[in-house]
Amino acid sequence: MELDPLLLSRLQFAFVVSFHAIFPVFTIGLASYLAVLNGLFYRTGNQAWERLAIFWTRVFAVVFGMGVVSGIVMSFQFGTNWSNFALAASNFLGPMLSYEVVTAFFLEAAFLGVLLFGRGKVPQGVHLFASIMVAVGTFISAFWILAANSWMQTPAGTELIDGRFHVTDWSEAIFNASFPYRFAHMVLASFLTGGFVVAGVSAWYLLFGRDPAANRKAFSMCLWLLLVLAPAQALVGDAHGLNTLEHQPTKVAAMEGNWETQSRTPLLLFAWPDKTAQENRLELGIPGLASLILTHHLDGEVPGLSEVPPEEQPPVWLVFWSFRVMVAMGMAMIAAALIGLWLRAKGRLYDHRGFLQFMRLMTVAPFLAVLAGWFVTETGRAPWLVYGIMTQAEAVTPSLTGGMALFSLIGYGLVYAVVFYAGILYLTRVVRQGMLPEPPHDDEVERPKRPLSAAHVPFEDAANQPGRS
Amino acid sequence: MEIFDLTLIWAGIIGFGVIMYVLMDGFDLGVGILFPFAPDEDSRDVMMNSVAPIWDGNETWLVLGGAGLLAAFPVVYSVFLPALYIGVFLMLAGLIFRGIAFEFRFKSHRNRHWWNRAFCWGSTVAAFAQGAVVGAYIQGFAVEDFVYVGGALDWLTPFTVLTGLGLVAGYALLGVTWLIMKTEGHIQEWAYRLAPRLLIAVLAVFAIISLWTPFVDEAVRERWFGHLYLIWIFPVLALLCAYWLWRSVQARREGQPFIATLGVFVFTYLGLVVSKWPVIVPPNYTLWDVASAPESQLFLLLGMLFVIPIVLAYTAWSYWVFRGKVRVGEGYH
Numbered sequence: 001m002e003l004d005p006l007l008l009s010r011l012q013f014a015f016v017v018s019f020h021a022i023f024p025v026f027t028i029g030l031a032s033y034l035a036v037l038n039g040l041f042y043r044t045g046n047q048a049w050e051r052l053a054i055f056w057t058r059v060f061a062v063v064f065g066m067g068v069v070s071g072i073v074m075s076f077q078f079g080t081n082w083s084n085f086a087l088a089a090s091n092f093l094g095p096m097l098s099y100e101v102v103t104a105f106f107l108e109a110a111f112l113g114v115l116l117f118g119r120g121k122v123p124q125g126v127h128l129f130a131s132i133m134v135a136v137g138t139f140i141s142a143f144w145i146l147a148a149n150s151w152m153q154t155p156a157g158t159e160l161i162d163g164r165f166h167v168t169d170w171s172e173a174i175f176n177a178s179f180p181y182r183f184a185h186m187v188l189a190s191f192l193t194g195g196f197v198v199a200g201v202s203a204w205y206l207l208f209g210r211d212p213a214a215n216r217k218a219f220s221m222c223l224w225l226l227l228v229l230a231p232a233q234a235l236v237g238d239a240h241g242l243n244t245l246e247h248q249p250t251k252v253a254a255m256e257g258n259w260e261t262q263s264r265t266p267l268l269l270f271a272w273p274d275k276t277a278q279e280n281r282l283e284l285g286i287p288g289l290a291s292l293i294l295t296h297h298l299d300g301e302v303p304g305l306s307e308v309p310p311e312e313q314p315p316v317w318l319v320f321w322s323f324r325v326m327v328a329m330g331m332a333m334i335a336a337a338l339i340g341l342w343l344r345a346k347g348r349l350y351d352h353r354g355f356l357q358f359m360r361l362m363t364v365a366p367f368l369a370v371l372a373g374w375f376v377t378e379t380g381r382a383p384w385l386v387y388g389i390m391t392q393a394e395a396v397t398p399s400l401t402g403g404m405a406l407f408s409l410i411g412y413g414l415v416y417a418v419v420f421y422a423g424i425l426y427l428t429r430v431v432r433q434g435m436l437p438e439p440p441h442d443d444e445v446e447r448p449k450r451p452l453s454a455a456h457v458p459f460e461d462a463a464n465q466p467g468r469s
Numbered sequence: 470m471e472i473f474d475l476t477l478i479w480a481g482i483i484g485f486g487v488i489m490y491v492l493m494d495g496f497d498l499g500v501g502i503l504f505p506f507a508p509d510e511d512s513r514d515v516m517m518n519s520v521a522p523i524w525d526g527n528e529t530w531l532v533l534g535g536a537g538l539l540a541a542f543p544v545v546y547s548v549f550l551p552a553l554y555i556g557v558f559l560m561l562a563g564l565i566f567r568g569i570a571f572e573f574r575f576k577s578h579r580n581r582h583w584w585n586r587a588f589c590w591g592s593t594v595a596a597f598a599q600g601a602v603v604g605a606y607i608q609g610f611a612v613e614d615f616v617y618v619g620g621a622l623d624w625l626t627p628f629t630v631l632t633g634l635g636l637v638a639g640y641a642l643l644g645v646t647w648l649i650m651k652t653e654g655h656i657q658e659w660a661y662r663l664a665p666r667l668l669i670a671v672l673a674v675f676a677i678i679s680l681w682t683p684f685v686d687e688a689v690r691e692r693w694f695g696h697l698y699l700i701w702i703f704p705v706l707a708l709l710c711a712y713w714l715w716r717s718v719q720a721r722r723e724g725q726p727f728i729a730t731l732g733v734f735v736f737t738y739l740g741l742v743v744s745k746w747p748v749i750v751p752p753n754y755t756l757w758d759v760a761s762a763p764e765s766q767l768f769l770l771l772g773m774l775f776v777i778p779i780v781l782a783y784t785a786w787s788y789w790v791f792r793g794k795v796r797v798g799e800g801y802h
Contacts, residue, residue: 068525069568073561075535079550080557086539087547087615091765094540098769101536102776105529110779166762397551397617404621408558415562422573 003402006393009081012409014378016073018371019416023067025370028142028187029194030060031135034115038131042124048214054119055435056198061116062430066423068104073412075101081405085385085395092158092167093148096174100144107137139187146186150179152386153377154247160389177247181240182377188233189373192333193366195222195229200363201431203356211435216350219359223340223349230333237330238293244377245294248387249303250312251380254319256290257283258304265290265302273316278306314382322375329369336362475766479541480747480756482773483534488738490530491599492643492731493784497524499644501567501592502637504585506663511797512656513585519651519795521571523787528564529780540769544615544759548750551617552610553602553624560598567591593637600636603741604629607682607689609751615759628685635674639734642667646714646726651795657723664718664726672711675737679704682744686751689744700743707736 034056041049075097078086086093114122114130122130151158157173158165167173199222202215245252253259257271257280266285273280291300305313336359343349350356381387385395497520507513539546550557566587574584601624608628611619645667648660683690693700710732717725747755760766 065572069565072528072532072564075532076550076557076561078539079535079546080554083547083551083617086550087543090539090543090546091762094536094543094761095765095769098533098536098540099772101532102772105533105780106776108529110783164762167764167768170768397554399551399617399619399621400554401621404554407555411558411562415565419565419569422569426573426576 003406005400005402005405006396008402008405008409009396009400010392012081012405012412013077014375015409016070016077016412016416018374019420020067020070020074021370021374022367023063023070024138024142025186025190025367026193026197027060027064027067028138028190029192030056030063030197031131031138032191033194033198034060035128035131035135038128042128048217051211051214051435052218057116057119058430059427062423062427064112066419069419070416080408081397081400082385082395083397085390088160088163088390088395089152089165089386091165092151092173096144096148096151100141100148103137103140103144107134107141111137142186142190143183146183147174147176147179150182151176153182153381154178155386155389165386178240178243181236181243184236185233185240185373188229188236189366189370191229192226192233193370195226196333196336196359196366197363198222199226200360203359204431205434206350207353207356207360212350214435220344220349223337223344226333226337227341230330230337234330234334242294244380245303248381250305250308251314251319251377252294253303253305253307254314254316254380255323255376256294256302257316257320258290258302259306261301261304261307263291263299263301264288265294265300267293268320271320273320275310275313275316278310312383314380319376319380322372322379326369326372326376329365329372332362332365333369336365475763475770476541476757476760478770479537479760479766480749482777483537483541484742486530486534486537488735490527490534491738492734493527493530494524495596495640495734496520496643496647496727497527498567498592498596499640499642500647501588501644502596502641503644503648503663504589504592508655508659512652512659515652515656515795515797516648517571517574517588519648522791524571525568526784526787528568531564533780537769537773541761541766542749542756542759543761544754545749548610548612548615548617549602549606552619553605555621556598556601556605556624560595560602563591563593563595563598565591567595592640596637596640597633600633600639601625601629603636604632606751607632607741607745608685612750612753615754628681631674631681632678635671635678638667638670638674642671643727643730643734646730649718650724650727653794653796661718661721665715668711668714668718671733675707686744688748688752692744697743700740703736703740703743707733707740710736 034053037049037053037056040046041053078093078097111130111133114127115134118127118130151173154177155165155173156176157167157169157171159168160166198218202219202222205215206212206219241252241255254273256265257268257273258265259279264287266283266287267289268280268283268285270282270284271280272282288298291302292298294300294302305316339355339358340349343352343355348355383391383393385392500516500520504513504516507516535546568591570584570588570591574581574588577584604626605624608624608626610617611623642664645660645664649657649664652660683693710729714726714729714733717729745751747757749756750759
């Protein structure tokens with residue numbers, strides 16, 4: 001079998017970026033939550049807020065560390081596997097990625113250490129300020145990355161001269177057509193992720209009756225938040241979809257599984273898109289609903305995939321099904337928030353075991369939604385890398401062979417398997433230890449600056465620690 | 470003619486970033502390379518503790534350099550990375566393994582020996598790959614019209630294996646002199662005994678590379694045996710630093726060997742820079758050929774001028790906080 005370096009590079013990129021993305025999307029949400037907790041503690045002086053803040057700072061440290069480790073690879077991927085793209089887009093992409101790195105380092109240099117290690121050592125106001133700055137910094141980081149990605153989806157403000165993009169207008173290039181929608185969608189997704197993880201872990205503690213005072217506060221607070229955010233995300237997602245319809249109609253056609261341009265387009269609940277036959281097998285849909293959603297008219301015309309030749313169509317089944325997974329998760333999140341409201345009205349929010357179990361399971365929903373959403377937007381623009389200008393095939397490194405790409409794909413798979421396994425195992429331990437007070441440790445010799453060291457939790461049970469006091 | 474040559478400024482920034490990275494990550498990689506040779510498990514704790522608080526700050530320079538290259542000298546980025554594809558993968562895998570080994574070794578007990586291995590092999594592989602990159606840079610790349618056209622393993626030659634081993638030995642020397650400065654008792658004595666042997670190995674490899682390079686690259690030969698006598702100051706200073714290192718180890722001075730090793734590295738690096746200047750993608754392209762558009766260089770420069778001083782200040786502050794000896798049973802969990 002001939003190994004295709006393009007396909008393998010795409011698989012590798014999808015794998016590495018998916019693996020990486022789950023960490024920042026969580027840290028962005030959690031950083032804001034920490035700022036809120038620290039702010040509440042500052043205002044009220046209630047110890048429960050502080051206990052929550054200390055615990056979630058520990059989790060934040062581990063997740064932040066994993067994000068940094070898995071992110072290193074990303075900054076080299078563009079050169080190793082997509083060198084033609086890196087060279088062509090460097091005038092815009094280089095400054096964007098560099099500013100992201102610079103923001104992250106600035107953050108780490110100035111405020112992360114204070115947030116992680118400064119509690120009780122710096123004035124409470126300074127600690128709160130550092131916490132807020134870390135939250136702001138995560139948004140600025142996301143800003144640069146999403147500006148770069150959105151520019152690839154809806155390029156603007158640049159001019160192609162001799163095969164290289166030159167920036168003619170920075171603000172047009174950064175604030176391109178899809179950027180505001182993507183940024184808003186992603187920020188809400190981060191908040192939802194943070195909210196559902198905190199709610200899920202609190203639910204789990206409540207099931208076991210651990211520190212109910214603090215965990216009820218966290219659980220209640222998250223559910224109020226989700227009640228606002230989950231429906232808001234649906235509205236922003238809709239606006240994002242309309243924006244995509246305007247700029248990338250083929251992607252929307254793939255999301256809807258719509259082959260021919262037509263009015264009264266049905267919303268397909270189930271279908272098996274067949275790209276070779278250019279039609280769906282086994283269709284089940286609600287007539288006219290897709291037209292209504294996309295054009296706000298029952299008779300609205302929805303563009304079909306056949307507007308472009310098959311070689312310019314994305315892998316339709318992947319876009320179609322990823323979109324359905326994302327929307328299903330979104331619906332489940334809205335449902336969870338509404339059930340929470342109903343139980344709250346009945347006064348059973350904290351002791352309905354079925355709901356607590358459900359919320360525990362819902363921890364994975366936002367992660368699935370985020371990954372599925374990125375699958376939609378990234379595979380949906382295929383075969384384009386810079387939409388309408390540069391294809392993925394043109395972008396791939398010319399000297400790359402299938403063997404090399406396979407080697408690195410397997411290699412990164414193994415490396416990340418180890419990192420992920422160790423990280424998740426450790427995170428589980430941190431969560432299991434819960435909000436116990438930290439074991440005493442010698443402050444004088446312990447002034448580490450690294451994220452993971454903020455979590456003083458051993459890897460194995462205390463009983464299995466030979467020779468450790 | 471512009472008032473400021475942005476390309477030159479960026480060459481300065483990237484060049485500074487590279488040597489900062491080599492010096493700073495060099496000694497903590499070196500500590501990893503030396504890990505299996507440590508006298509006992511307690512010394513391994515001390516060795517790791519001596520670099521644990523600062524290693525990730527050291528690696529920021531690598532990521533900053535990678536992103537900076539894409540922004541300022543994109544052809545370097547888009548030629549070196551494809552040409553060194555396998556080497557880059559090995560380096561990143563090595564760095565990731567040793568990075569998580571830092572975190573999990575102290576938190577693990579049953580599986581500590583695995584994290585020891587991850588730390589040592591990760592450090593050694595990363596150091597070797599970086600040395601091979603230097604060798605590949607000296608060799609040059611098969612490039613046509615700004616695109617790499619060579620094979621996957623073109624970079625792996627006897628010459629680059631030698632430069633790879635040279636950098637492993639060099640980082641180990643940085644690591645051992647760092648340990649002389651940061652430890653005491655039997656660990657320090659072990660480091661004192663090891664330093665001269667590593668110095669001999671480093672000098673031997675550097676000598677072979679210096680003799681070999683003019684044969685690999687004609688431009689380098691002309692540079693050194695032409696009329697630019699002044700540049701001989703760099704190898705002379707590097708040798709003087711090596712001599713100082715030798716003497717200070719014999720005299721059991723604690724801080725001087727590390728400073729002397731930094732000197733050996735700085736002057737060797739400057740020697741390499743003047744050998745190649747201003748060629749950055751050998752054999753054909755100079756810094757100006759591979760630069761990005763001026764507006765892009767300027768756009769990023771503004772941010773860099775703001776951030777680099779802060780990163781430097783933060784770095785200096787962390788080293789200050791963690792100054793002094795690391796002792797057995799102390800530190801970092």
